[in-house]
Amino acid sequence: MTATVVRASGLTKRYGSFTAVDGVDFALEENRIYGLLGRNGAGKTTIMQLLTGQLFPNAGELEVFGRTPAEHADVLRRLCFIAESQRYPEDFHAQHVFKAAPWFFENWDASFAERLIADFRLPLKRPIKKLSRGQLSAVGVIVGLASRAPLTFFDEPYLGLDAVARHIFYDRLLEDYAEYPRTIVLSTHLIDEVANLLEHIILIDQGRILLDRDAEEVRGSATTVAGARAVVEEFIGTRPVIGRESLGGLASVTIDGRLDQAERVRAAQLGLELAPVSLQQLIVHLTGTDLAGTAEQEAAA
Numbered sequence: 001m002t003a004t005v006v007r008a009s010g011l012t013k014r015y016g017s018f019t020a021v022d023g024v025d026f027a028l029e030e031n032r033i034y035g036l037l038g039r040n041g042a043g044k045t046t047i048m049q050l051l052t053g054q055l056f057p058n059a060g061e062l063e064v065f066g067r068t069p070a071e072h073a074d075v076l077r078r079l080c081f082i083a084e085s086q087r088y089p090e091d092f093h094a095q096h097v098f099k100a101a102p103w104f105f106e107n108w109d110a111s112f113a114e115r116l117i118a119d120f121r122l123p124l125k126r127p128i129k130k131l132s133r134g135q136l137s138a139v140g141v142i143v144g145l146a147s148r149a150p151l152t153f154f155d156e157p158y159l160g161l162d163a164v165a166r167h168i169f170y171d172r173l174l175e176d177y178a179e180y181p182r183t184i185v186l187s188t189h190l191i192d193e194v195a196n197l198l199e200h201i202i203l204i205d206q207g208r209i210l211l212d213r214d215a216e217e218v219r220g221s222a223t224t225v226a227g228a229r230a231v232v233e234e235f236i237g238t239r240p241v242i243g244r245e246s247l248g249g250l251a252s253v254t255i256d257g258r259l260d261q262a263e264r265v266r267a268a269q270l271g272l273e274l275a276p277v278s279l280q281q282l283i284v285h286l287t288g289t290d291l292a293g294t295a296e297q298e299a300a301a
């Protein structure tokens with residue numbers, strides 16, 4: 001049976017009169033990779049800070065490993081949070097970070113860290129403040145991976161990392177996770193890059209949860225139908241529409257739900273094109289309704 005690592009109910013965080021996290025309910029199971037996704041300012045970092053005891057909620061219940069995170073050192077020891085911009089003591093070199101890491105993470109694997117240092121070509125003896133932006137991100141990524149913390153958060157961890165380095169991160173993460181399963185929460189805007197890594201998606205928008213679903217279900221959950229506007233509209237009928245773009249007499253409409261074989265054949269007979277929706281497209285559709293509306297208005301004008 002899978003254990004629940006995090007339980008949040010009615011979780012709320014306000015900054016003054018602004019509500020950044022608005023009464024959200026969710027659970028994280030052990031040994032899964034979660035994507036915490038959403039637009040800028042959606043509330044992702046705030047949720048991760050609440051879960052790691054860096055912030056106190058204004059309302060709601062929160063349990064991490066069965067306890068309130070901020071008040072329990074034994075819970076905090078099982079967490080690793082890699083922020084977008086990690087801060088280190090002024091005089092630290094990268095090697096000092098890795099020497100100190102075992103004090104904080106009981107599962108720290110020094111030889112895995114060494115392998116990652118070589119993979120990322122990280123200069124160990126250079127002062128941290130002299131590292132390039134990508135090298136600084138690599139320090140955080142290495143700590144996050146080699147810590148093997150039972151609950152690891154990566155909050156947009158790879159600012160400045162080049163494409164090769166990002167793929168090293170994804171490969172090592174998957175490889176190590178297969179051998180040492182744990183719960184990983186990854187927040188990123190590079191959705192297509194990580195789409196195949198994620199097992200479960202939590203989509204946040206303006207402090208609320210828009211979607212909390214298994215990634216496999218999400219991937220097949222929507223289809224784009226494109227073709228002559230009138231034919232597309234007739235074909236989709238009363239199906240729930242999650243995005244609509246049109247240009248002149250052509251329309252491209254994304255519908256919620258799968259099409260069965262008979263519907264696919266009918267679409268082909270009508271000369272319509274069907275395309276699966278990528279996770280990134282789906283999220284743009286779900287969180288960017290104004291964009292779809294604007295495209296339609298522009299086309300109509």
Ligand SMILES: Nc1ncnc2c1ncn2[C@@H]1O[C@H](COP(=O)(O)OP(=O)(O)OP(=O)(O)O)[C@@H](O)[C@H]1O
Pocket residue numbers: 015018020038039040041042043044045046047
């Ligand atoms: N200390 C603070 N005081 C006031 N408002 C804050 C504070 N921290 C965050 N906010 C606001 O709360 C909202 C959520 O911020 P948060 O950093 O959680 O978003 P995010 O989803 O992580 O965004 P991004 O993808 O841009 O990193 C934003 O509107 C932000 O401006």
